[in-house]
Amino acid sequence: MTVSDVRKRYLDFFTKRGHTVIPSAPIVPENDPTTLFTSSGMQPLVPYLLGQPHPAGTRLADSQMSFRAEDIEEVGDNRHTTFFEMLGNWSLGDYFKREQLSWLFEYLTSGAEGLGLDPQRLYVTVFDGDKESGMNADTESVEIWKGLFSEKGIEAKLVELGTEERGNEAGMQNGRIFSYGARKNWWSRAGVPSRMPTGEIGGPDSEVFYDFGLPHDERFGKECHPNCDCGRFIEIGNSVFMQFIKNADGTFGELPKRNVDFGGGLERLAAATRDNPDVFLIDVFDAARGILEDRSGKSYADPSAIRSFRIILDHLRAASFMLASGIRPGNSEQAYVLRRLIRRSIREADRLGIKEAVLAEVAEGFGAAYAEAYPFVRAEANLIREELEKEEAQFRKTLTHGLRELEKMGADIDAFTLFTTYGFPVELTEEIAGERGVKLDRQAVQVKMEEHQARSRAGAAQKFAGGLADHAEQTVRYHTAHHLLLKALQMVLGPGVHQRGSNITSERLRIDFSYEAKMTPVQIAEVENIVNGKIAEALPIIRTVMNKGDAEKLGAEHEFGATYPEQVSVYSIGPKDAADGDPRFTEAFSLEFCGGPHVRNTRELGAGGKHFKIIKEEASSAGIRRIKAVLE
């Protein structure tokens, strides 16, 4: 089946069973400054799983665009991609285990309405209890699965494994249902039951695996079992049963309203319908794969080329969705992830022997592949082509020079010089060093980079082609304006205001901060006046490196939830006569943990007669406001 068939059948199947289909949330979360990307179907629904009523009702289904930057190193095997779609269905206090497992099984096996998979190829896992917290095994799910397999004439034996290690020893034992402990088959936001705080909800889950029938690979353990990573079994979906709440005394109570959360990998399900475990062979990659084969003269099946093929296919699909979603390649946050995807694709194309621009051509086909489900990708075809061409033209030169130098360095790879002289990204050097078994001293590189950034700050206009330090002058000004703004907000709205997220481009700054109410026009004007006043005062900005503890004692502002190293850099703004090396912290107007860079003096923000202006103040999420501001 095609990806479209699998998706459509899923949504139709659950619509027929009383579900409302909701649209995929954007790939960049709208109301969650703590994460860069939407990485599962559950993520945008968390508020509803925690009790808020959903406007579309108690039975929901969707296909969610998901991106997992943390899987970037996994791309290259047959089943991981950074971008994928997660099929999801939810019961919000409505149906529970029996309906969920029956429907899922029917969807997977029915030829008429579902995927028509052979039930003999399906294996399932369940929760087998947790001694530490006294949580019982999920025997209900075991009974339901037994019944479902039995209807297909399959006797489903339960094999209790507990851990992966045990599975590697004990193996299949003719089992169909396999039970594992809390590390594998328990869901909560905090992890295993004993780690959950009071009031947190959680519950057992049950995964479904497809048996691709490959021989077991003993490098992954003596024996095979569903959770073995050898590639025979691939997880295609997971049903989470949110059933319990943790009491203050450490015991668990049943939730009055129990939820179901199901997430299944669309690409992997499509691969199962083809009975081929390689997700890169599904239809959505066909056009792109063909172009790469033509341009490289190599076959996808060539073992020395397949990893490069897969990385390019994955990364350019992800990049197309990101570009069409409004992300542009750049140097921070989502923008940098996008840039990294593009650059990695260029490097892999180079390895395939493709020495001329190829990215835009390869990405062309994704618009058509997703024309029905995500028409916005095709609608942005021109933009995607232009951005890819631009990045490729820039980075090809860097890559050629950098690789040449890297070859000359032999085993003494100097990541710092490669970066400062050729703009060669440090993490790319690390990857290449890793492939060659050369060890890089990460710490040393980091320290040098820090020093380098501090020096380059002195001349804010200084630029390094394509490198991390490539902040446009205007972006640097906005960084400094951001600090002034946060302090001004605290002065006007109260000391309880703290930063909850930020995003800075060369066009504007954006800050999310904790505050309950909408700001009044008077408050907004007051904040603007304070910031403009500090710009007019021409205050110096001073960077000091100090112990994290010392900085905290000084009351330096830092971002909620962020983790900082032992040595941090702190930026202070003012007083007027403070000097480098003599920062006069106690009299500073603003003091923040920050990596920089910043301007040297607040007067640079007013250059050319510019003023600080708040252009938007709005709710971002419960208790969080968002401001967009410009210097104009």
Ligand code: ATP
């Ligand atoms: P895996 O162990 O294979 O990485 P996971 O435990 O991270 O999977 P979940 O977080 O449970 O997976 O996600 C739900 C479903 O999404 C999985 O059953 C799988 O089908 C799919 N999935 C997860 N990660 C990826 C990925 N990187 N590429 C493609 N599909 C994925």
Ligand code: MG
């Ligand atoms: Mg994973």
